[in-house]
Amino acid sequence: MKDFFSIIGGMGTIATESYVRMLNHRVKISRDQDYLNYLLVNDAQIPDRTTYIKDHTKSNFFFALREDILQQAQLKPDFMVMPCNTAHYFYDDLAKLTDIPFLNMMRIAVHHFVDEYPQEQRIGVIATEGSIYDHLYVDEIEKVKRTVELGGPEIQPLVTRLIYTNIKEKGIVDAELYHHILRTMHDQYGCKVILLGCTELSLAQEKAPDHPYHVIDPQSILADVAIELEQQIRAGQNPKEVVQKYLYQ
Template structure:
């Protein structure tokens, strides 16, 4: 297979399924052959990213992802997509393992804010404890000229309950809980837009879309960037 890309997924599996579903739905098609060629690696047994970020004595997820990347690189995908915000903690280390570009979900999400909320100044982040504690989004938000608003301990606890208990453990999303998290960040924390900085939150947004308040959905954004890049590569090759 040529002109394909690789999805590094399984972190978690429902979020990876959501990515693929959205990608296929947004691809302009009239026949089977119009869909994109891509490989999905659903590496569900990768250790929890947040656990390692908060405690380096826990199993490190990076060697497994690096091994995945190095095993797939000889197949020459056009690019990689990493379907986990928290795994971007070691983005430079992962990119160093291959000459093939890895799309940066965090950078692309922050770039999209200007289209979602053109006048935004205060940008809230809902994410895992690992993403928040390590400040994964900090430099991206600050370099774009925004003020970052992190969740309070209470909001973070409620966010992780939705991510780990409802979605990862029970396999379903509580729409009311999800919308309340967004509302709290917008109304109580005075944010102009909220980044959904975990693909499980993106899954929650797919199941129960947020329509009242502006959100920068990291997974939705990377779906669009994947689609744009893959179609551009296809069109370029068709024109040669």
């Protein structure tokens, strides 16, 4: 297969399914051959990211990701993507494993926020406890001279319930809970824009988009970027050149 990219997924599986659905349904097609070429690694056995980030005595998810990336690198995709925000805890170490371009979903999303909302100096962030604990998005947002609002102590338990109890454990999206979280971040903490720092939250946005709030959805943005890049590569452009503009440091 030529002109393809690799998806390092399975964190969790139905969130990855949502990412693939975005890829497939956003491409304009009139025949089978118009769809993108990609390889999906749905590694459902990768240890929980938040559990390790908060307690290093627990199973380290780096090694499973390392194996997945090295396996895919042998196939020489045009680039790789990893639709899991919290797994970007090891992004720099993983990117060093191969010379295949490895897109950073978090950095792409943060730069999209700056481009889309240039007047906004502050953004709300909801994410896994692991991402919040290690300041993953806080650090990236501060690099672009913006500030972060995480909300009060009542926010994280609600977000964790939506991600883990509802989506990961039951496979359902509690739309009412999702909208309540967004409304609280907007009304009580003044967040005009809210970043969805977990792909389960991206799934919630896909399934329950009927709300009035402005969100930055990294998984959705990553889908659009992958489509743009792969279509340019298919049209004959050099893979390393077209990917370069999204390799933010």
